[in-house]
Amino acid sequence: MTEKSRRKYRLENFVFYDYAGIQEHLQRMASRGWMLESITPFFWRYRRSTPQKVSFAVTYFPEASDFDPGPTENQQLFLDLCAQEGWQLAAQWAQMQILYTHRENPLPLQTDAGRELRAIHAAMKKNFLPSSFLLLFLSVFQLIIQGSRVVEKPLETLSEDTVLFVLLLWFIMLLLQLLNLGGYLRWYVASQKSIEATGQLAKSRSYMCKIGKGVLALVLVIVPFWIWDMAVQQKSFLVLYGIALSAGILTVLFSVQGLLKRLKAPKEINQVFTLAAAFLAGIGISIFGGSMMLQQLSSDDPQVLSVVQPDGGIVEYPIYDDPVLLRLEDLQDTPDAYYSRVSEEKTSVLFRVAWGLQQGMDSQGRKLSEMYYCISETSLPLLRQFCREKALDLGEYAPESQRWEPYSLPQWELPSLYRLYDGEKPEGYRYAVCWEDRTVILRMESEPSQQQLTDAFTVLGKA
Amino acid sequence: MPREKFEALTEQMFYILLCLQVECYGMDIMQKIRTLTDGRVNVGPGTLYHLLDDFLQAGIIRQTQVQGRRRCYLLTEKGAAVLEGEYQRLKTLTEDYRRFQKGVEDL
Secondary structure, three states, X not given: XXXXXXXXXXXXXXXXXXXXXXXXXXXXXHHOOEEXXXXXXXXXXXXXXXXXXXXXXXXXXXXXXXXXOOOOHHHHHHHHHHHHOOOEXXXXXXXXXXXXXXXXXXXXXXXXXXXXXXXXXXXXXXXXXXXXXXXXXXXXXXXXXXHHHHHHOHHHHHOXXXXXXXXXXXXXXXXXXXXXXXXXXXHHHHHHHHHHHHOOOOOOOOHHHHHHHHHHHXXXXXXXXXXXXXXXXXXXXXXXXXXXXXXXXXXXXXXXXXXXXXXXXXXHHHHHHHHHHHHHHHHHHHHHHHHHHHHHHHOOOOEEEXXXXXXXXXXXXXXXXXXXXXXXXXXXXXXXXXXXXXXXXXXXXXXXXXXXEEEEEOOXXXXXEEEEEEEEEEOOHHHHHHHHHHHHOOOOOXXXXXXXXXXXXXXXXXXXXXXXXXXXXXXXXXEEEEOOOEEEEEEEOOOOOHHHHHHHHHHXXXX | OOOOOOOOOOHHHHHHHHHOOOOEEHHHHHHHHHHHOOOOOOOOHHHHHHHHXXXXXXXXXXXXXXXXXXXXXXXXXXXXXXXXXXXXXXXXXXXXXXXXXXXXXXO
16 A cells, blocks of 8 residues: 555635544544545644544643643653543644544543533634634725725726735635634533533534635635636736745744744744744845835836937926727827827726727827726626616716717717816816716817717717 | 533543552553452543643643653542542432432331
C-alpha cells in the first residue's frame, strides 16, 4: 500500500461546539478503517487502519492553545487522568481535545454536564466567539463601505463584477457568522435548560454542518466564475493577486507557527512572531503587488504634447489613445489637431456602463473641441427603470433648476430625445436618448446638427 | 435564582471531597469513588480534572505533593466546612423525610 493510499485528507465542516457530531463522525470513519491522525489548519488527516469499533470523545480544555509547543503541564495532567481510563489523545483542534479508546463501554470523559458546558463555553470564549464577532464586524464594515459606494454611484459601482462578488462574499460571511453565533447561543441556552431538566447537554443542530458545506460549495462556484469573468475583462491579475495575498499570508502564518512549535518556542513568543510574520508578509506582498501594478500602468504611459511657453517653460499635455465607441471624426470634418481619447467600459451581470471623452487641441495646447458620451445599459427588465433614472440623474451638486426636457426635432426616427435645460434655457449641448434597456447621454462642445445627433445616437444605440 | 458555587454539592463533588479527607493522588480518586459506591457513582477523568481545578481555585482543596506528573490533594479547612455543610444539608433532608413519612404512617 502506498503512503498516499494510507493517508486521507478531508475538509471537515464542523462547528467548534458540535462535540456529538464530531464523535459520531470519527466513530463512523474508524469503522470504515480511517483513524483520525491530526487536524491541520485546512484538513483533517486520517490514516488507514483495520475497520474497528472505537469510541471517540470530544472534550474541551480551555487552557490549551494552537501556539503551545506541546501539551502544557496541566493539559498533560488532564491527559494522564484520561489515559488511566483508557482514553488516548487522537488530535487537538485549538482547545478541543479528541480522545479515543478501544475499551468496551468505557467510562465517559465527562460525567457532569454542567461542568462540561462551562468548559465548552470557556473554550468558545477563547477561540470561536472572538473570531466570529471579528468576522461579523468586518462583514458589516465592508458591507457599509461597499454599500455606501453603491448608494453614491449605483451604476458605476454595480457594473463591476468585482464589487458584486465582494458584496456577495461579505454578505455570505455576515449570514454565516449570524448563523454560527445564533446557533451557538441557541444551543447554549438549550443546554442550560436541558441540564436542569435531564442532566444532559442539548444536541447540536446538524443543519449547521450542512449550511457550512453549502456555503463552501457556493464560494467554490463563485470564485472560479469571478476569475473567469475577470479574465474576460483582462483583469484576472487582480483576483489572482487577491488570492495570492491571502494564500501568502496564511502560508507564512501557519509555517512560522508550525516551525516555532517544532522548535518548542514558548506560546507567547510563537504568538508574537507568527503575527509579526503574517503582518510583514502582508506588507511585503502588498508592496510587490503595488509595484507590479505601477509597472503595468507605467507601460501604458501616453504620448505627450510639449508646448514651449513664452517664458521658455514647457507645459506637457498627455495625449491618450483609448478605444472609443464614437469619434468626433465620425460626425464632422475635423481640423488637423491633437486628439486625446479616454474611455472606460465596465460590464457586470447587472449593468454595463461605457463612457468616452475626446478632446482636440491645437499645437499650442488650446482646446478646439470636446465630446463626451455615456452608455448605461441593463439586460434585466426589472432594473430598466432604475438604470434609466440613475443614468439621467444629474447628481446632488446640480442646480435644482436643471432637468431633462423632451426635445423635438423634425423627422426624428430614434426613441424620444431629451435635452438638458436650466430653467427655460438649454444647458450647454447635452442630449439623452432612452431605449428600453439602454440610456445614452451625449455632450458636445458646440450645437450639433440633427444629422450629427442622429448619427451619434445611432452608433451609440448599437455599440 | 442560581445557587451559590458549592452551596449544594453534586454527587460527584461530594464523593471527591469525601475521598480527599485523606491525602490522595488525583489518579486514585476515580477508583476510590467507584469502590466506595460499589460502582454506583463514576467520575469521568475530564470531569475530575475540572472539578479538582475548581476546588483548588476556591481553596477547598490544596495540593500537597507533586511527584513527576502525579499530584496529591487534601481537603482544606474551608473544604472540610463545605463537606460538613453538605452532610448537614443531606441529614436535614433525611430527617425531614423520616418525620414526614412517620406522619403519613400515623394517619
